[in-house]
Amino acid sequence: MKKIQILGTGCAKCKTLMANTEESVKALGIEATIEKVEKIQDIMKFGVMTTPALVVDGVVKSAGKVLSPEDIKKFL
Amino acid sequence: MNNQHEEDVSLLFLIMKGVGLLLLWGVVYWNLEPFSVWLTSGVLGLPPDQHFSTALQFFVYETPKVLMLLTLIVFVVGIIRSFFTPERTRRILMGKRESVGNVLAALLGIVTPFCSCSAVPLFIGFVTAGIPLGVTLSFLISAPMVNEIALVLLFGMFGWKVAAIYLGMGLTIAMVAGWVIGRLKMDRHVEDWVYATGPAAGLEDEKLDITARIQLGRDAVRDIVGKVWLYVMIGIAVGAGIHGYVPTNAMASFMGKGAWWSVPLSVVIGVPMYSNAAGIIPIVQALLGKGAALGTVLAFMMAVIALSLPEAIILRKVLKPRLLAVFFGVVAMGIMAVGYLFNFIM
Numbered sequence: 001m002k003k004i005q006i007l008g009t010g011c012a013k014c015k016t017l018m019a020n021t022e023e024s025v026k027a028l029g030i031e032a033t034i035e036k037v038e039k040i041q042d043i044m045k046f047g048v049m050t051t052p053a054l055v056v057d058g059v060v061k062s063a064g065k066v067l068s069p070e071d072i073k074k075f076l
Numbered sequence: 077m078n079n080q081h082e083e084d085v086s087l088l089f090l091i092m093k094g095v096g097l098l099l100l101w102g103v104v105y106w107n108l109e110p111f112s113v114w115l116t117s118g119v120l121g122l123p124p125d126q127h128f129s130t131a132l133q134f135f136v137y138e139t140p141k142v143l144m145l146l147t148l149i150v151f152v153v154g155i156i157r158s159f160f161t162p163e164r165t166r167r168i169l170m171g172k173r174e175s176v177g178n179v180l181a182a183l184l185g186i187v188t189p190f191c192s193c194s195a196v197p198l199f200i201g202f203v204t205a206g207i208p209l210g211v212t213l214s215f216l217i218s219a220p221m222v223n224e225i226a227l228v229l230l231f232g233m234f235g236w237k238v239a240a241i242y243l244g245m246g247l248t249i250a251m252v253a254g255w256v257i258g259r260l261k262m263d264r265h266v267e268d269w270v271y272a273t274g275p276a277a278g279l280e281d282e283k284l285d286i287t288a289r290i291q292l293g294r295d296a297v298r299d300i301v302g303k304v305w306l307y308v309m310i311g312i313a314v315g316a317g318i319h320g321y322v323p324t325n326a327m328a329s330f331m332g333k334g335a336w337w338s339v340p341l342s343v344v345i346g347v348p349m350y351s352n353a354a355g356i357i358p359i360v361q362a363l364l365g366k367g368a369a370l371g372t373v374l375a376f377m378m379a380v381i382a383l384s385l386p387e388a389i390i391l392r393k394v395l396k397p398r399l400l401a402v403f404f405g406v407v408a409m410g411i412m413a414v415g416y417l418f419n420f421i422m
Contacts, residue, residue, distance in 0.1 A: 008193070009193060011191075011192075011193035013191065040393055044197065045273075049163065049166070049194070049197050049198050049200075051193055051194050051197055064194060
């Protein structure tokens with residue numbers, strides 16, 4: 001069971017990353033929880049300077065990029 | 077050894093492909109004007125002196141010209157940007173003296189990738205790493221306002237002088253406004269929780285090979301050109317309309333040089349508005365074409381891009397009301413000052 005978090009204050013790019021992540025999780029057929037982290041105080045705890053960011057099991061995998069579903073698969 | 081050889085071959089292939097594409101770009105670009113003349117008067121048989129044919133020829137020439145320029149520059153800047161991550165920019169700015177820091181921050185604002193939705197995490201990442209408040213704000217002013225999209229559109233539509241003036245004005249405002257706010261010693265007007273956050277580690281820089289960087293350049297083209305082409309076409313259509321029909325001094329009476337209040341008024345109107353550089357271009361085109369003064373129009377454009385109500389709401393998370401007001405006030409004053417200056421000397 002993987003824990004995926006999407007960091008972002010709710011801009012359009014963050015929503016796209018969320019949708020792409022859901023798509024790749026479905027495509028891979030793995031079990032995972034996807035959670036949005038929208039409070040800026042919580043986002044800063046991950047040490048990122050750009051959003052949206054993708055976090056898998058507590059590790060920041062990418063920041064400031066809208067990854068495609070293909071790219072996301074590599075991190076899952 | 078074999079691997080090395082293969083890499084060399086593919087690199088050579090890549091360079092040849094790049095040179096080939098660039099040559100093709102150049103040939104097409106330099107033939108756009110004759111093509112537009114040939115299309116309007118040769119193929120469509122329109123008489124050359126009529127308003128409609130001038131307007132149509134202008135549109136047929138300018139649209140691909142500006143879009144081609146935009147594509148080339150966005151691609152090149154996309155590759156340059158892959159070397160300037162926010163983490164690297166922060167490392168460069170750390171430990172710099174304030175005045176040097178303001179200059180560097182404004183310059184780095186041009187090349188560091190920036191999206192307004194990242195303004196807050198960037199702000200926190202910078203100040204918690206010990207970068208002075210004024211230097212951080214210089215970066216935050218320059219990054220959205222002075223960028224390759226604004227510059228290439230201004231260059232394509234109004235020539236290199238207008239683009240150069242915009243670049244100079246924008247960098248000056250970012251440097252001076254940040255420096256002034258630094259002098260005011262307003263660090264305690266940053267929200268208290270920001271400094272309690274502790275320095276953000278940031279990500280390690282990715283090691284990218286040339287193929288990956290080219291891919292980033294192509295992504296930038298798809299992303300940016302895909303988003304702004306419509307505004308560009310509207311802007312040129314407006315320009316074509318003016319080119320062909322509208323008397324050129326319709327705006328001169330109330331946005332011309334003579335009207336002293338036009339600069340502050342356009343800044344006051346522009347500050348709450350939100351748009352990116354491309355979205356504002358049609359309006360700039362219309363205003364300039366109808367005889368508004370250059371300083372006034374560029375001041376309006378900068379006020380719209382640099383400051384906005386949504387930005388105020390975002391920055392309110394990290395800046396207390398007084399600092400937020402000072403930030404908006406100093407930047408708006410700076411924009412007015414350069415607006416006046418250019419109306420005065422041009």
